[in-house]
Amino acid sequence: MNPHLIQFPGRICRSALFWLTLSSLSLGPVKSFAQQRPLQTQDPNIISPGNLSLEFGFDFLQNVQYPQSGLRGDLTSLGVIGINLGLGEIVEFQIQGTAHNFLSINQRISAPITPTLNSSGTATSDFGDITFSTKILLVPEGRQLPSFGFRPSVQLPNASTASGLGLNSTQFFGTFILGKHFGKLNTFANLGLGILSNPIQAGVQNDVLIYGLAGIYPISKNVNVTSEAFGRWSTRQTAPLGTESQSQFRLGMQITGAGFRWDFAGIAGLANKSPHSGITFGVTKEFHAFHIPALSKSK
Numbered sequence: 001m002n003p004h005l006i007q008f009p010g011r012i013c014r015s016a017l018f019w020l021t022l023s024s025l026s027l028g029p030v031k032s033f034a035q036q037r038p039l040q041t042q043d044p045n046i047i048s049p050g051n052l053s054l055e056f057g058f059d060f061l062q063n064v065q066y067p068q069s070g071l072r073g074d075l076t077s078l079g080v081i082g083i084n085l086g087l088g089e090i091v092e093f094q095i096q097g098t099a100h101n102f103l104s105i106n107q108r109i110s111a112p113i114t115p116t117l118n119s120s121g122t123a124t125s126d127f128g129d130i131t132f133s134t135k136i137l138l139v140p141e142g143r144q145l146p147s148f149g150f151r152p153s154v155q156l157p158n159a160s161t162a163s164g165l166g167l168n169s170t171q172f173f174g175t176f177i178l179g180k181h182f183g184k185l186n187t188f189a190n191l192g193l194g195i196l197s198n199p200i201q202a203g204v205q206n207d208v209l210i211y212g213l214a215g216i217y218p219i220s221k222n223v224n225v226t227s228e229a230f231g232r233w234s235t236r237q238t239a240p241l242g243t244e245s246q247s248q249f250r251l252g253m254q255i256t257g258a259g260f261r262w263d264f265a266g267i268a269g270l271a272n273k274s275p276h277s278g279i280t281f282g283v284t285k286e287f288h289a290f291h292i293p294a295l296s297k298s299k
Contacts, residue, residue, distance in 0.1 A: 035186065036082065038252045038265035038280050041212030041228045043188045044149035044179040046137050047086040052289035055082035057282025061267065061275035064103065068199050068242035069164030070111030075275070076102045077128065080282065088292065090137040097158070098128025101165055112200045112241065115164025126163035131155045135177070146180035151192075161199065167242050169197035175210055186216045194232055198240040206243040208232040216254070224254040226263075231271060244273040252280070260285050 035043050037055050047053050059077040066072070079099025087093055102125040105117070117124050133153035141147035153173040159166025175192030190212035198204035212230030219225055231247025239245070252265025264281035 035216055035254075036084070037254075037261075037282050037284055038250060038263045039214050039216075039226055039228050040248075040250070041188060041190050041214035041230050042135065042149075042151055042175065042177050043186070043214075044135075044137055044141075044147040044177040046088075046090060046092045046135065047084055047286065048288075049086045049088050049292045050288055050290050051086045051286055053082075053084040053284060053286045055084075055282060055284045056080070057082075057263075057280060059278065059280045061278035063106075063269075063276035065273050065275075066103075066164055066242070067244065067273070068111060068167065069113040069115045069161070070109040071103060071105055071115065071124070071164045072107040072109075073103045073105040073123075076104075078102070080128075080280075085289070092135040094133040094135060095130065096133070097130035101126055101128050101159070103165060113161050113164065116162050117164070124163050124165060126160060126165045127158045129155050129158050129166065141179060141181065146178045149177040149179075151175045151177055151190075167197070167199040169199050171196050173210055184218055187214070189213045190230070196240075196243040199242050200240060204240060206240050207235050208243065208245070209235065222256040226250070226252045226254060226265065229270065231274070245271050246274045247271045248274055250280075 035045065037057060057080040059080055061075045064073060064075040077098050081097055081099065083095040085093045103123060105122050105124065115124055131153050133151055135149060135151045137147065137149045139145070139148040155171040157166060157168045157170055161168045171194065173192060173194045175190050177188065177190055179186070179188040190210060192210040194208040194210050196206045196208060198206065210232050212228060214226070214228035214230070217225045227250065229247065229249045232245060234243060234245045247270040249268045249270055250265045252263060255262045261284040263284070264279065267275065267278040267280060269275045269277065
């Protein structure tokens, strides 16, 4: 994601994310949950005003490729964090990031970026990039018409090119969101544009189409089945390294219990540069974090 807004230093972003996570643990619980993990496709629904939804997960992906650094291997992501704040009836602020990525290298080829690896040359690790997003519900769902929203996002370059896992460039995404219920089935779709900076050549960018189609179906009071296909499609036949087309399919479950929502999903890559397969699991807790005062009517 790519507009040159305020580029906070990586250490400040990580500290803010850490303290915000810690502070949320002391807040009182509520019963509703935002319908996100393990899906990446966004639901247009907004969490309740004043609520905070905290997500924490773990990912393992096989055969992940980093063309800009020539690395290929199995990626373990520890501390996949999502923080969602309900700022009003139609606005939700989101922070997403990963505390630590570890790549076990299976193959290394010549590439423009030369990474710094461990002493044996078999592994590398780094922080994950942090993404700031604002989800806006523009039209609520009607009897026949779907709900409609918009989500602009900025991704900050916390992961460095030195590790071989980062692009060291700010990226921008703007995504339209549609949602519609068909009986118990909750369906939603994303379509938008991503502007990805070229990590190799300054002043060159790649425009990609962002897409996603997902569904959530409750099979009992506390268990949902989830499924989605999502990704990005490069508008260039020869995309700059690190900005190629990617897509995934996910099939999983959400299980509510003990005041938390637990989730897991299997992952299959659909595009040539996508991870071959993987798993993800995590937990979500929603809190009432603050009170939003009602606006006074002018006389």
